[in-house]
Amino acid sequence: MIEIKVALVGQPNVGKSYLINSISGATLHVGNFSGVTVEKKEVEFQRNDYKLKFIDLPGTYSLHPYTPEEKVTKDFLLNEDYDLILNVVDSNQLQKNLVFSFQIADLNKPMVIAFNMYDEFSRNGGEIDTDKFYKLTNILAQNVSAKEKFGLEELFKKVIQTYEEKNTPRIYYSETVEEEITNVKRKIKKCKFDKRFVAIRLLEDDEDIYKLIHKKPWYIDLISQLRASKERIKIEFDEEDIKEIFFEERLALSKGIISQIAKRARKEKLSEKIDKILIHPILGLPIFLFVMWILFQSTFSLGAIPMDYISSVFNSFGDLIGKIFPNGIVKDSIVNGIIPAVGAVVMFLPNILILYLGINLMEQTGYMARAAYVMDGILKRFGLQGRAFIPLVSGFGCSVPAYMAARTLKNPKDRLITMLVIGFMSCGARLPIYVLLVSAFFPKHIQGNVMFAIYIGGALIGLIVAKILREVLFKGEPEPFVMELPKYRFPKLKAILFDLWIKTKMYLKKAGTFIAFASLAVWFLSSFPRAGIIKEYSLKIENAKGIEKIKLEKRIKKEILENSYLAKIGKLIEPITKPLDLGWREDVSLLAGLAAKETVVSTMAVLYGEGGKHTSKNLIEKIRKNMLFTTAVAMIIIVMFYSPCVAAMSTFYAEVPQWKWRLFYTIYPNVFAYIAAFLGVSLIKFFQ
Amino acid sequence: MKLNELNIGESGIIKKIYAKEPLKSKLLSMGFARGEKIKVLKHTLAKNTFDIDINGVNVALREEEAKEIEVEKI
Ligand SMILES: Nc1nc2c(ncn2[C@@H]2O[C@H](COP(=O)(O)OP(=O)(O)OP(=O)(O)O)[C@@H](O)[C@H]2O)c(=O)[nH]1
Numbered sequence: 001m002i003e004i005k006v007a008l009v010g011q012p013n014v015g016k017s018y019l020i021n022s023i024s025g026a027t028l029h030v031g032n033f034s035g036v037t038v039e040k041k042e043v044e045f046q047r048n049d050y051k052l053k054f055i056d057l058p059g060t061y062s063l064h065p066y067t068p069e070e071k072v073t074k075d076f077l078l079n080e081d082y083d084l085i086l087n088v089v090d091s092n093q094l095q096k097n098l099v100f101s102f103q104i105a106d107l108n109k110p111m112v113i114a115f116n117m118y119d120e121f122s123r124n125g126g127e128i129d130t131d132k133f134y135k136l137t138n139i140l141a142q143n144v145s146a147k148e149k150f151g152l153e154e155l156f157k158k159v160i161q162t163y164e165e166k167n168t169p170r171i172y173y174s175e176t177v178e179e180e181i182t183n184v185k186r187k188i189k190k191c192k193f194d195k196r197f198v199a200i201r202l203l204e205d206d207e208d209i210y211k212l213i214h215k216k217p218w219y220i221d222l223i224s225q226l227r228a229s230k231e232r233i234k235i236e237f238d239e240e241d242i243k244e245i246f247f248e249e250r251l252a253l254s255k256g257i258i259s260q261i262a263k264r265a266r267k268e269k270l271s272e273k274i275d276k277i278l279i280h281p282i283l284g285l286p287i288f289l290f291v292m293w294i295l296f297q298s299t300f301s302l303g304a305i306p307m308d309y310i311s312s313v314f315n316s317f318g319d320l321i322g323k324i325f326p327n328g329i330v331k332d333s334i335v336n337g338i339i340p341a342v343g344a345v346v347m348f349l350p351n352i353l354i355l356y357l358g359i360n361l362m363e364q365t366g367y368m369a370r371a372a373y374v375m376d377g378i379l380k381r382f383g384l385q386g387r388a389f390i391p392l393v394s395g396f397g398c399s400v401p402a403y404m405a406a407r408t409l410k411n412p413k414d415r416l417i418t419m420l421v422i423g424f425m426s427c428g429a430r431l432p433i434y435v436l437l438v439s440a441f442f443p444k445h446i447q448g449n450v451m452f453a454i455y456i457g458g459a460l461i462g463l464i465v466a467k468i469l470r471e472v473l474f475k476g477e478p479e480p481f482v483m484e485l486p487k488y489r490f491p492k493l494k495a496i497l498f499d500l501w502i503k504t505k506m507y508l509k510k511a512g513t514f515i516a517f518a519s520l521a522v523w524f525l526s527s528f529p530r531a532g533i534i535k536e537y538s539l540k541i542e543n544a545k546g547i548e549k550i551k552l553e554k555r556i557k558k559e560i561l562e563n564s565y566l567a568k569i570g571k572l573i574e575p576i577t578k579p580l581d582l583g584w585r586e587d588v589s590l591l592a593g594l595a596a597k598e599t600v601v602s603t604m605a606v607l608y609g610e611g612g613k614h615t616s617k618n619l620i621e622k623i624r625k626n627m628l629f630t631t632a633v634a635m636i637i638i639v640m641f642y643s644p645c646v647a648a649m650s651t652f653y654a655e656v657p658q659w660k661w662r663l664f665y666t667i668y669p670n671v672f673a674y675i676a677a678f679l680g681v682s683l684i685k686f687f688q
Numbered sequence: 689m690k691l692n693e694l695n696i697g698e699s700g701i702i703k704k705i706y707a708k709e710p711l712k713s714k715l716l717s718m719g720f721a722r723g724e725k726i727k728v729l730k731h732t733l734a735k736n737t738f739d740i741d742i743n744g745v746n747v748a749l750r751e752e753e754a755k756e757i758e759v760e761k762i
Binding site for chain 1: 705709710711712713714715716717718719721722729730731732733734736737739743744745746747748749750752753
C-alpha cells in the first residue's frame, strides 16, 4: 500500500471541503462563505493500492497571510511534510484563483489543479481545456464538480500520475524577473526548500522565509545580491512595491493563460437580482431582523408540535420498564431518574433541529455573508466589524465552532472581544431551558416573541459589552473589513437532510450517554440517604388509609429530597442566590449546566418530576406550580449570560493562551449574570 | 477620485492602491489591481459599507478601505 499525503489548498469558498467529502465520503463542514474551515482537518481513504491522506487546509487568498486561519495554511505548506498539492480552483473565478495557483506553484512541489464548480461554469457556457493548460504549465488539471460528482475518478488518476512522475509545475515570469530570480538563487546554498522558491519569496519580502535563513553563513552574501536585484526590478517596472510587481506578473500570466484555455461563461444575473432586495440600502436591515424573527418564532411554535408525541413515547417506555423490572433501586433509578431526564432532553430535539436548519440555510445559501454586510454598520458602532458577525451567529448554534470561527478575524483585539461576547449569543443547548420556562410562565400568544426577545436581548447586551470592552480594555480602531460575498447557491435537499440527521444522531447519543449518566448521578444524589426516613414513615403508611396514604407517600418523597446529599450541597449555595429568588433545586440545575446546558433541563426533570406522569405538559405544569415567576425570570437571565459549558470553555482556553484573559473569561460572565438577574428580579418586584 | 466617491451603478478603472500591508496584499489577491474594472453594486444607506463587483467577484468593503483605492470613473 502506497500512502500519498495530499494537501488541499485553495482560496476560500472554492469547495475544498466539499470535494474531499465527495471523493472520500467524509462529512467535513461545508458552507457558502469564506472561512468555513479554520483549522486543518485530515481525512483518510483507500482506493486500489493507494491510501490517500487528504489534509483540508483553511482557504487562503495568498501566501501573504492576513488572518490567523490563513497562517495555518502557510505554516503547513512551509513546514510540514506532504507529497502533493491539490489546488482547488473555482472555475467561475479563474483569474483571481490562478494568481494564487501560480504563487503556490513556486513551491515546486508536485501539484494538481481541480477546476471545481464546473457544473455551474459549463451551465453558463464556460469551458476549460485542461490538456492545453497542462502544456502551458506542466500542471495536470481536471474539471470537476464536487456537487454533481463528476470528474472525480479522472482527478484521482491525475493525482496518482503526478505523484508517480513527481511532476512539478513549470511557470515562468517575465525576463527581468527571471534573471534576478536566478541571480538570487545562485547565492542560496543549503536549504530545505527549493532554491527558486526561496529566491522568489525573498524578493517578495516574505518575513517567514527571512527568519528561516538569516542565521545561515551565506546570508550576508545573499543580502547584498538581493538588494541589487530588487533595485533593478524596481527601476525596470517603475514601481516601489515588489509584492505588487509580482502580483501583477502573476495576474498577467493568469490572464494570458485563461485567454488560451478557457471559454468565458455568461454572466450570471441571479445573485445580483436577489441582492437588489436582500441587501437593499433601506430594506436590508429590516429584512434581516425579520428573517431572525421567523427563525426563532418557528423554533418555538413548530418545535412544540411533536413534543407530546415524544414524551408519550418515553412515558410508555417508562411504564413498560416499570412492569418488567422488580421493585427496587434499579427500577427506581431508571423510571424516576434516567427516563424522565433523557425524555425531557429529547423532547426538545425538534426545536433544536429547526434552529440548526435555519442557521444551516443561512450558511449554505450565502445569506450569512450578506447579513454580515448589512450588519457591518451597526457592529462598527459597537467597535466590531461585519466579519465578527459570522462567529456571533454561529454562536446561536454552538459556542465551540463559534470560538473557532473567530480565527477569521485578523486583529487579535477584535478576535478577543468577539470571543468574550460569543457566550452571550444563546446556544442551541440553552434553547430547551428557555422553551420550558417560557411555556410555563408566559401567556401563550406572546411565547414566541419572548423567545425572540431572549435571543436578541442576549445579542444586544453582548454588543454593548463588546463596546465597553473596546473602550476600556482594548482601545484602538477595529480592523479593516474586506469580505467576499459568494453567489447564492441552493443546497441539495439531500445534503441538508443528511446534516440534520447527523445533528440528530449526535444529540441522541449525548442524551443516551452523557445525559443519562448525569441524571443517574443526580437521581442518586437526590434520593439518598433515605434509610432513616423510610423507616420512620413505613409504619405510618401501613396504618394509614386512602387519601391519607397517598399524602404520606408524597411527603416521604419530599422529605427524602429535602434531606438528600444533593440538597445538602445545594443548600450551601442557596444563601448566595437567595436574592435572586433561586432555591437549591435551581442552583443545582444551573451548576449541572456547566457540564452541558442540556443537563439543566434533565436535572430539573429529576428534581421536580417526583410522582405523576412525565409528559411534557406535566413537567411544565409542575414547574409552574413549584416555581415563582421571578425565579423563572432569574433563571432565564442567568442562563443567558453565565459561563458556557466545559466543552466551550476548553475551546476558549485552547484558542486564547493568555492566562489573564482566561481568568477574566471564567469569572466575568458569572458576575454579570448575577447582577443582571438581580436587576431583573428587583424590577419585577418593584412593579408587582 | 477614490472608490468611495462612486455611486451605485457607477464603474471605474483602478489606478492605484494606497493601502498599506497586509491589507494591500489582501486587496490585490482579491483582484483589486491596477487597470482592472470595478463597479459599485450597492452601498449601505450612510455609504459605510460597499458591495463592489470586480471581475465577477463580489467584495464587501468599508468606506475606510474604499478610500485607499484610486479609481478613474468611466
Ligand atoms: N455548484 C457547486 N457548488 C459547489 C461545488 N463545490 C462546492 N460548492 C459550494 O461551494 C461552497 C463552498 O464549499 P466549501 O467546501 O465549504 O468550500 P471551502 O473551500 O472548503 O471553503 P473554506 O472553508 O472557506 O476555505 C458551498 O456552498 C458548496 O455547496 C461544486 O462543485 N458545484
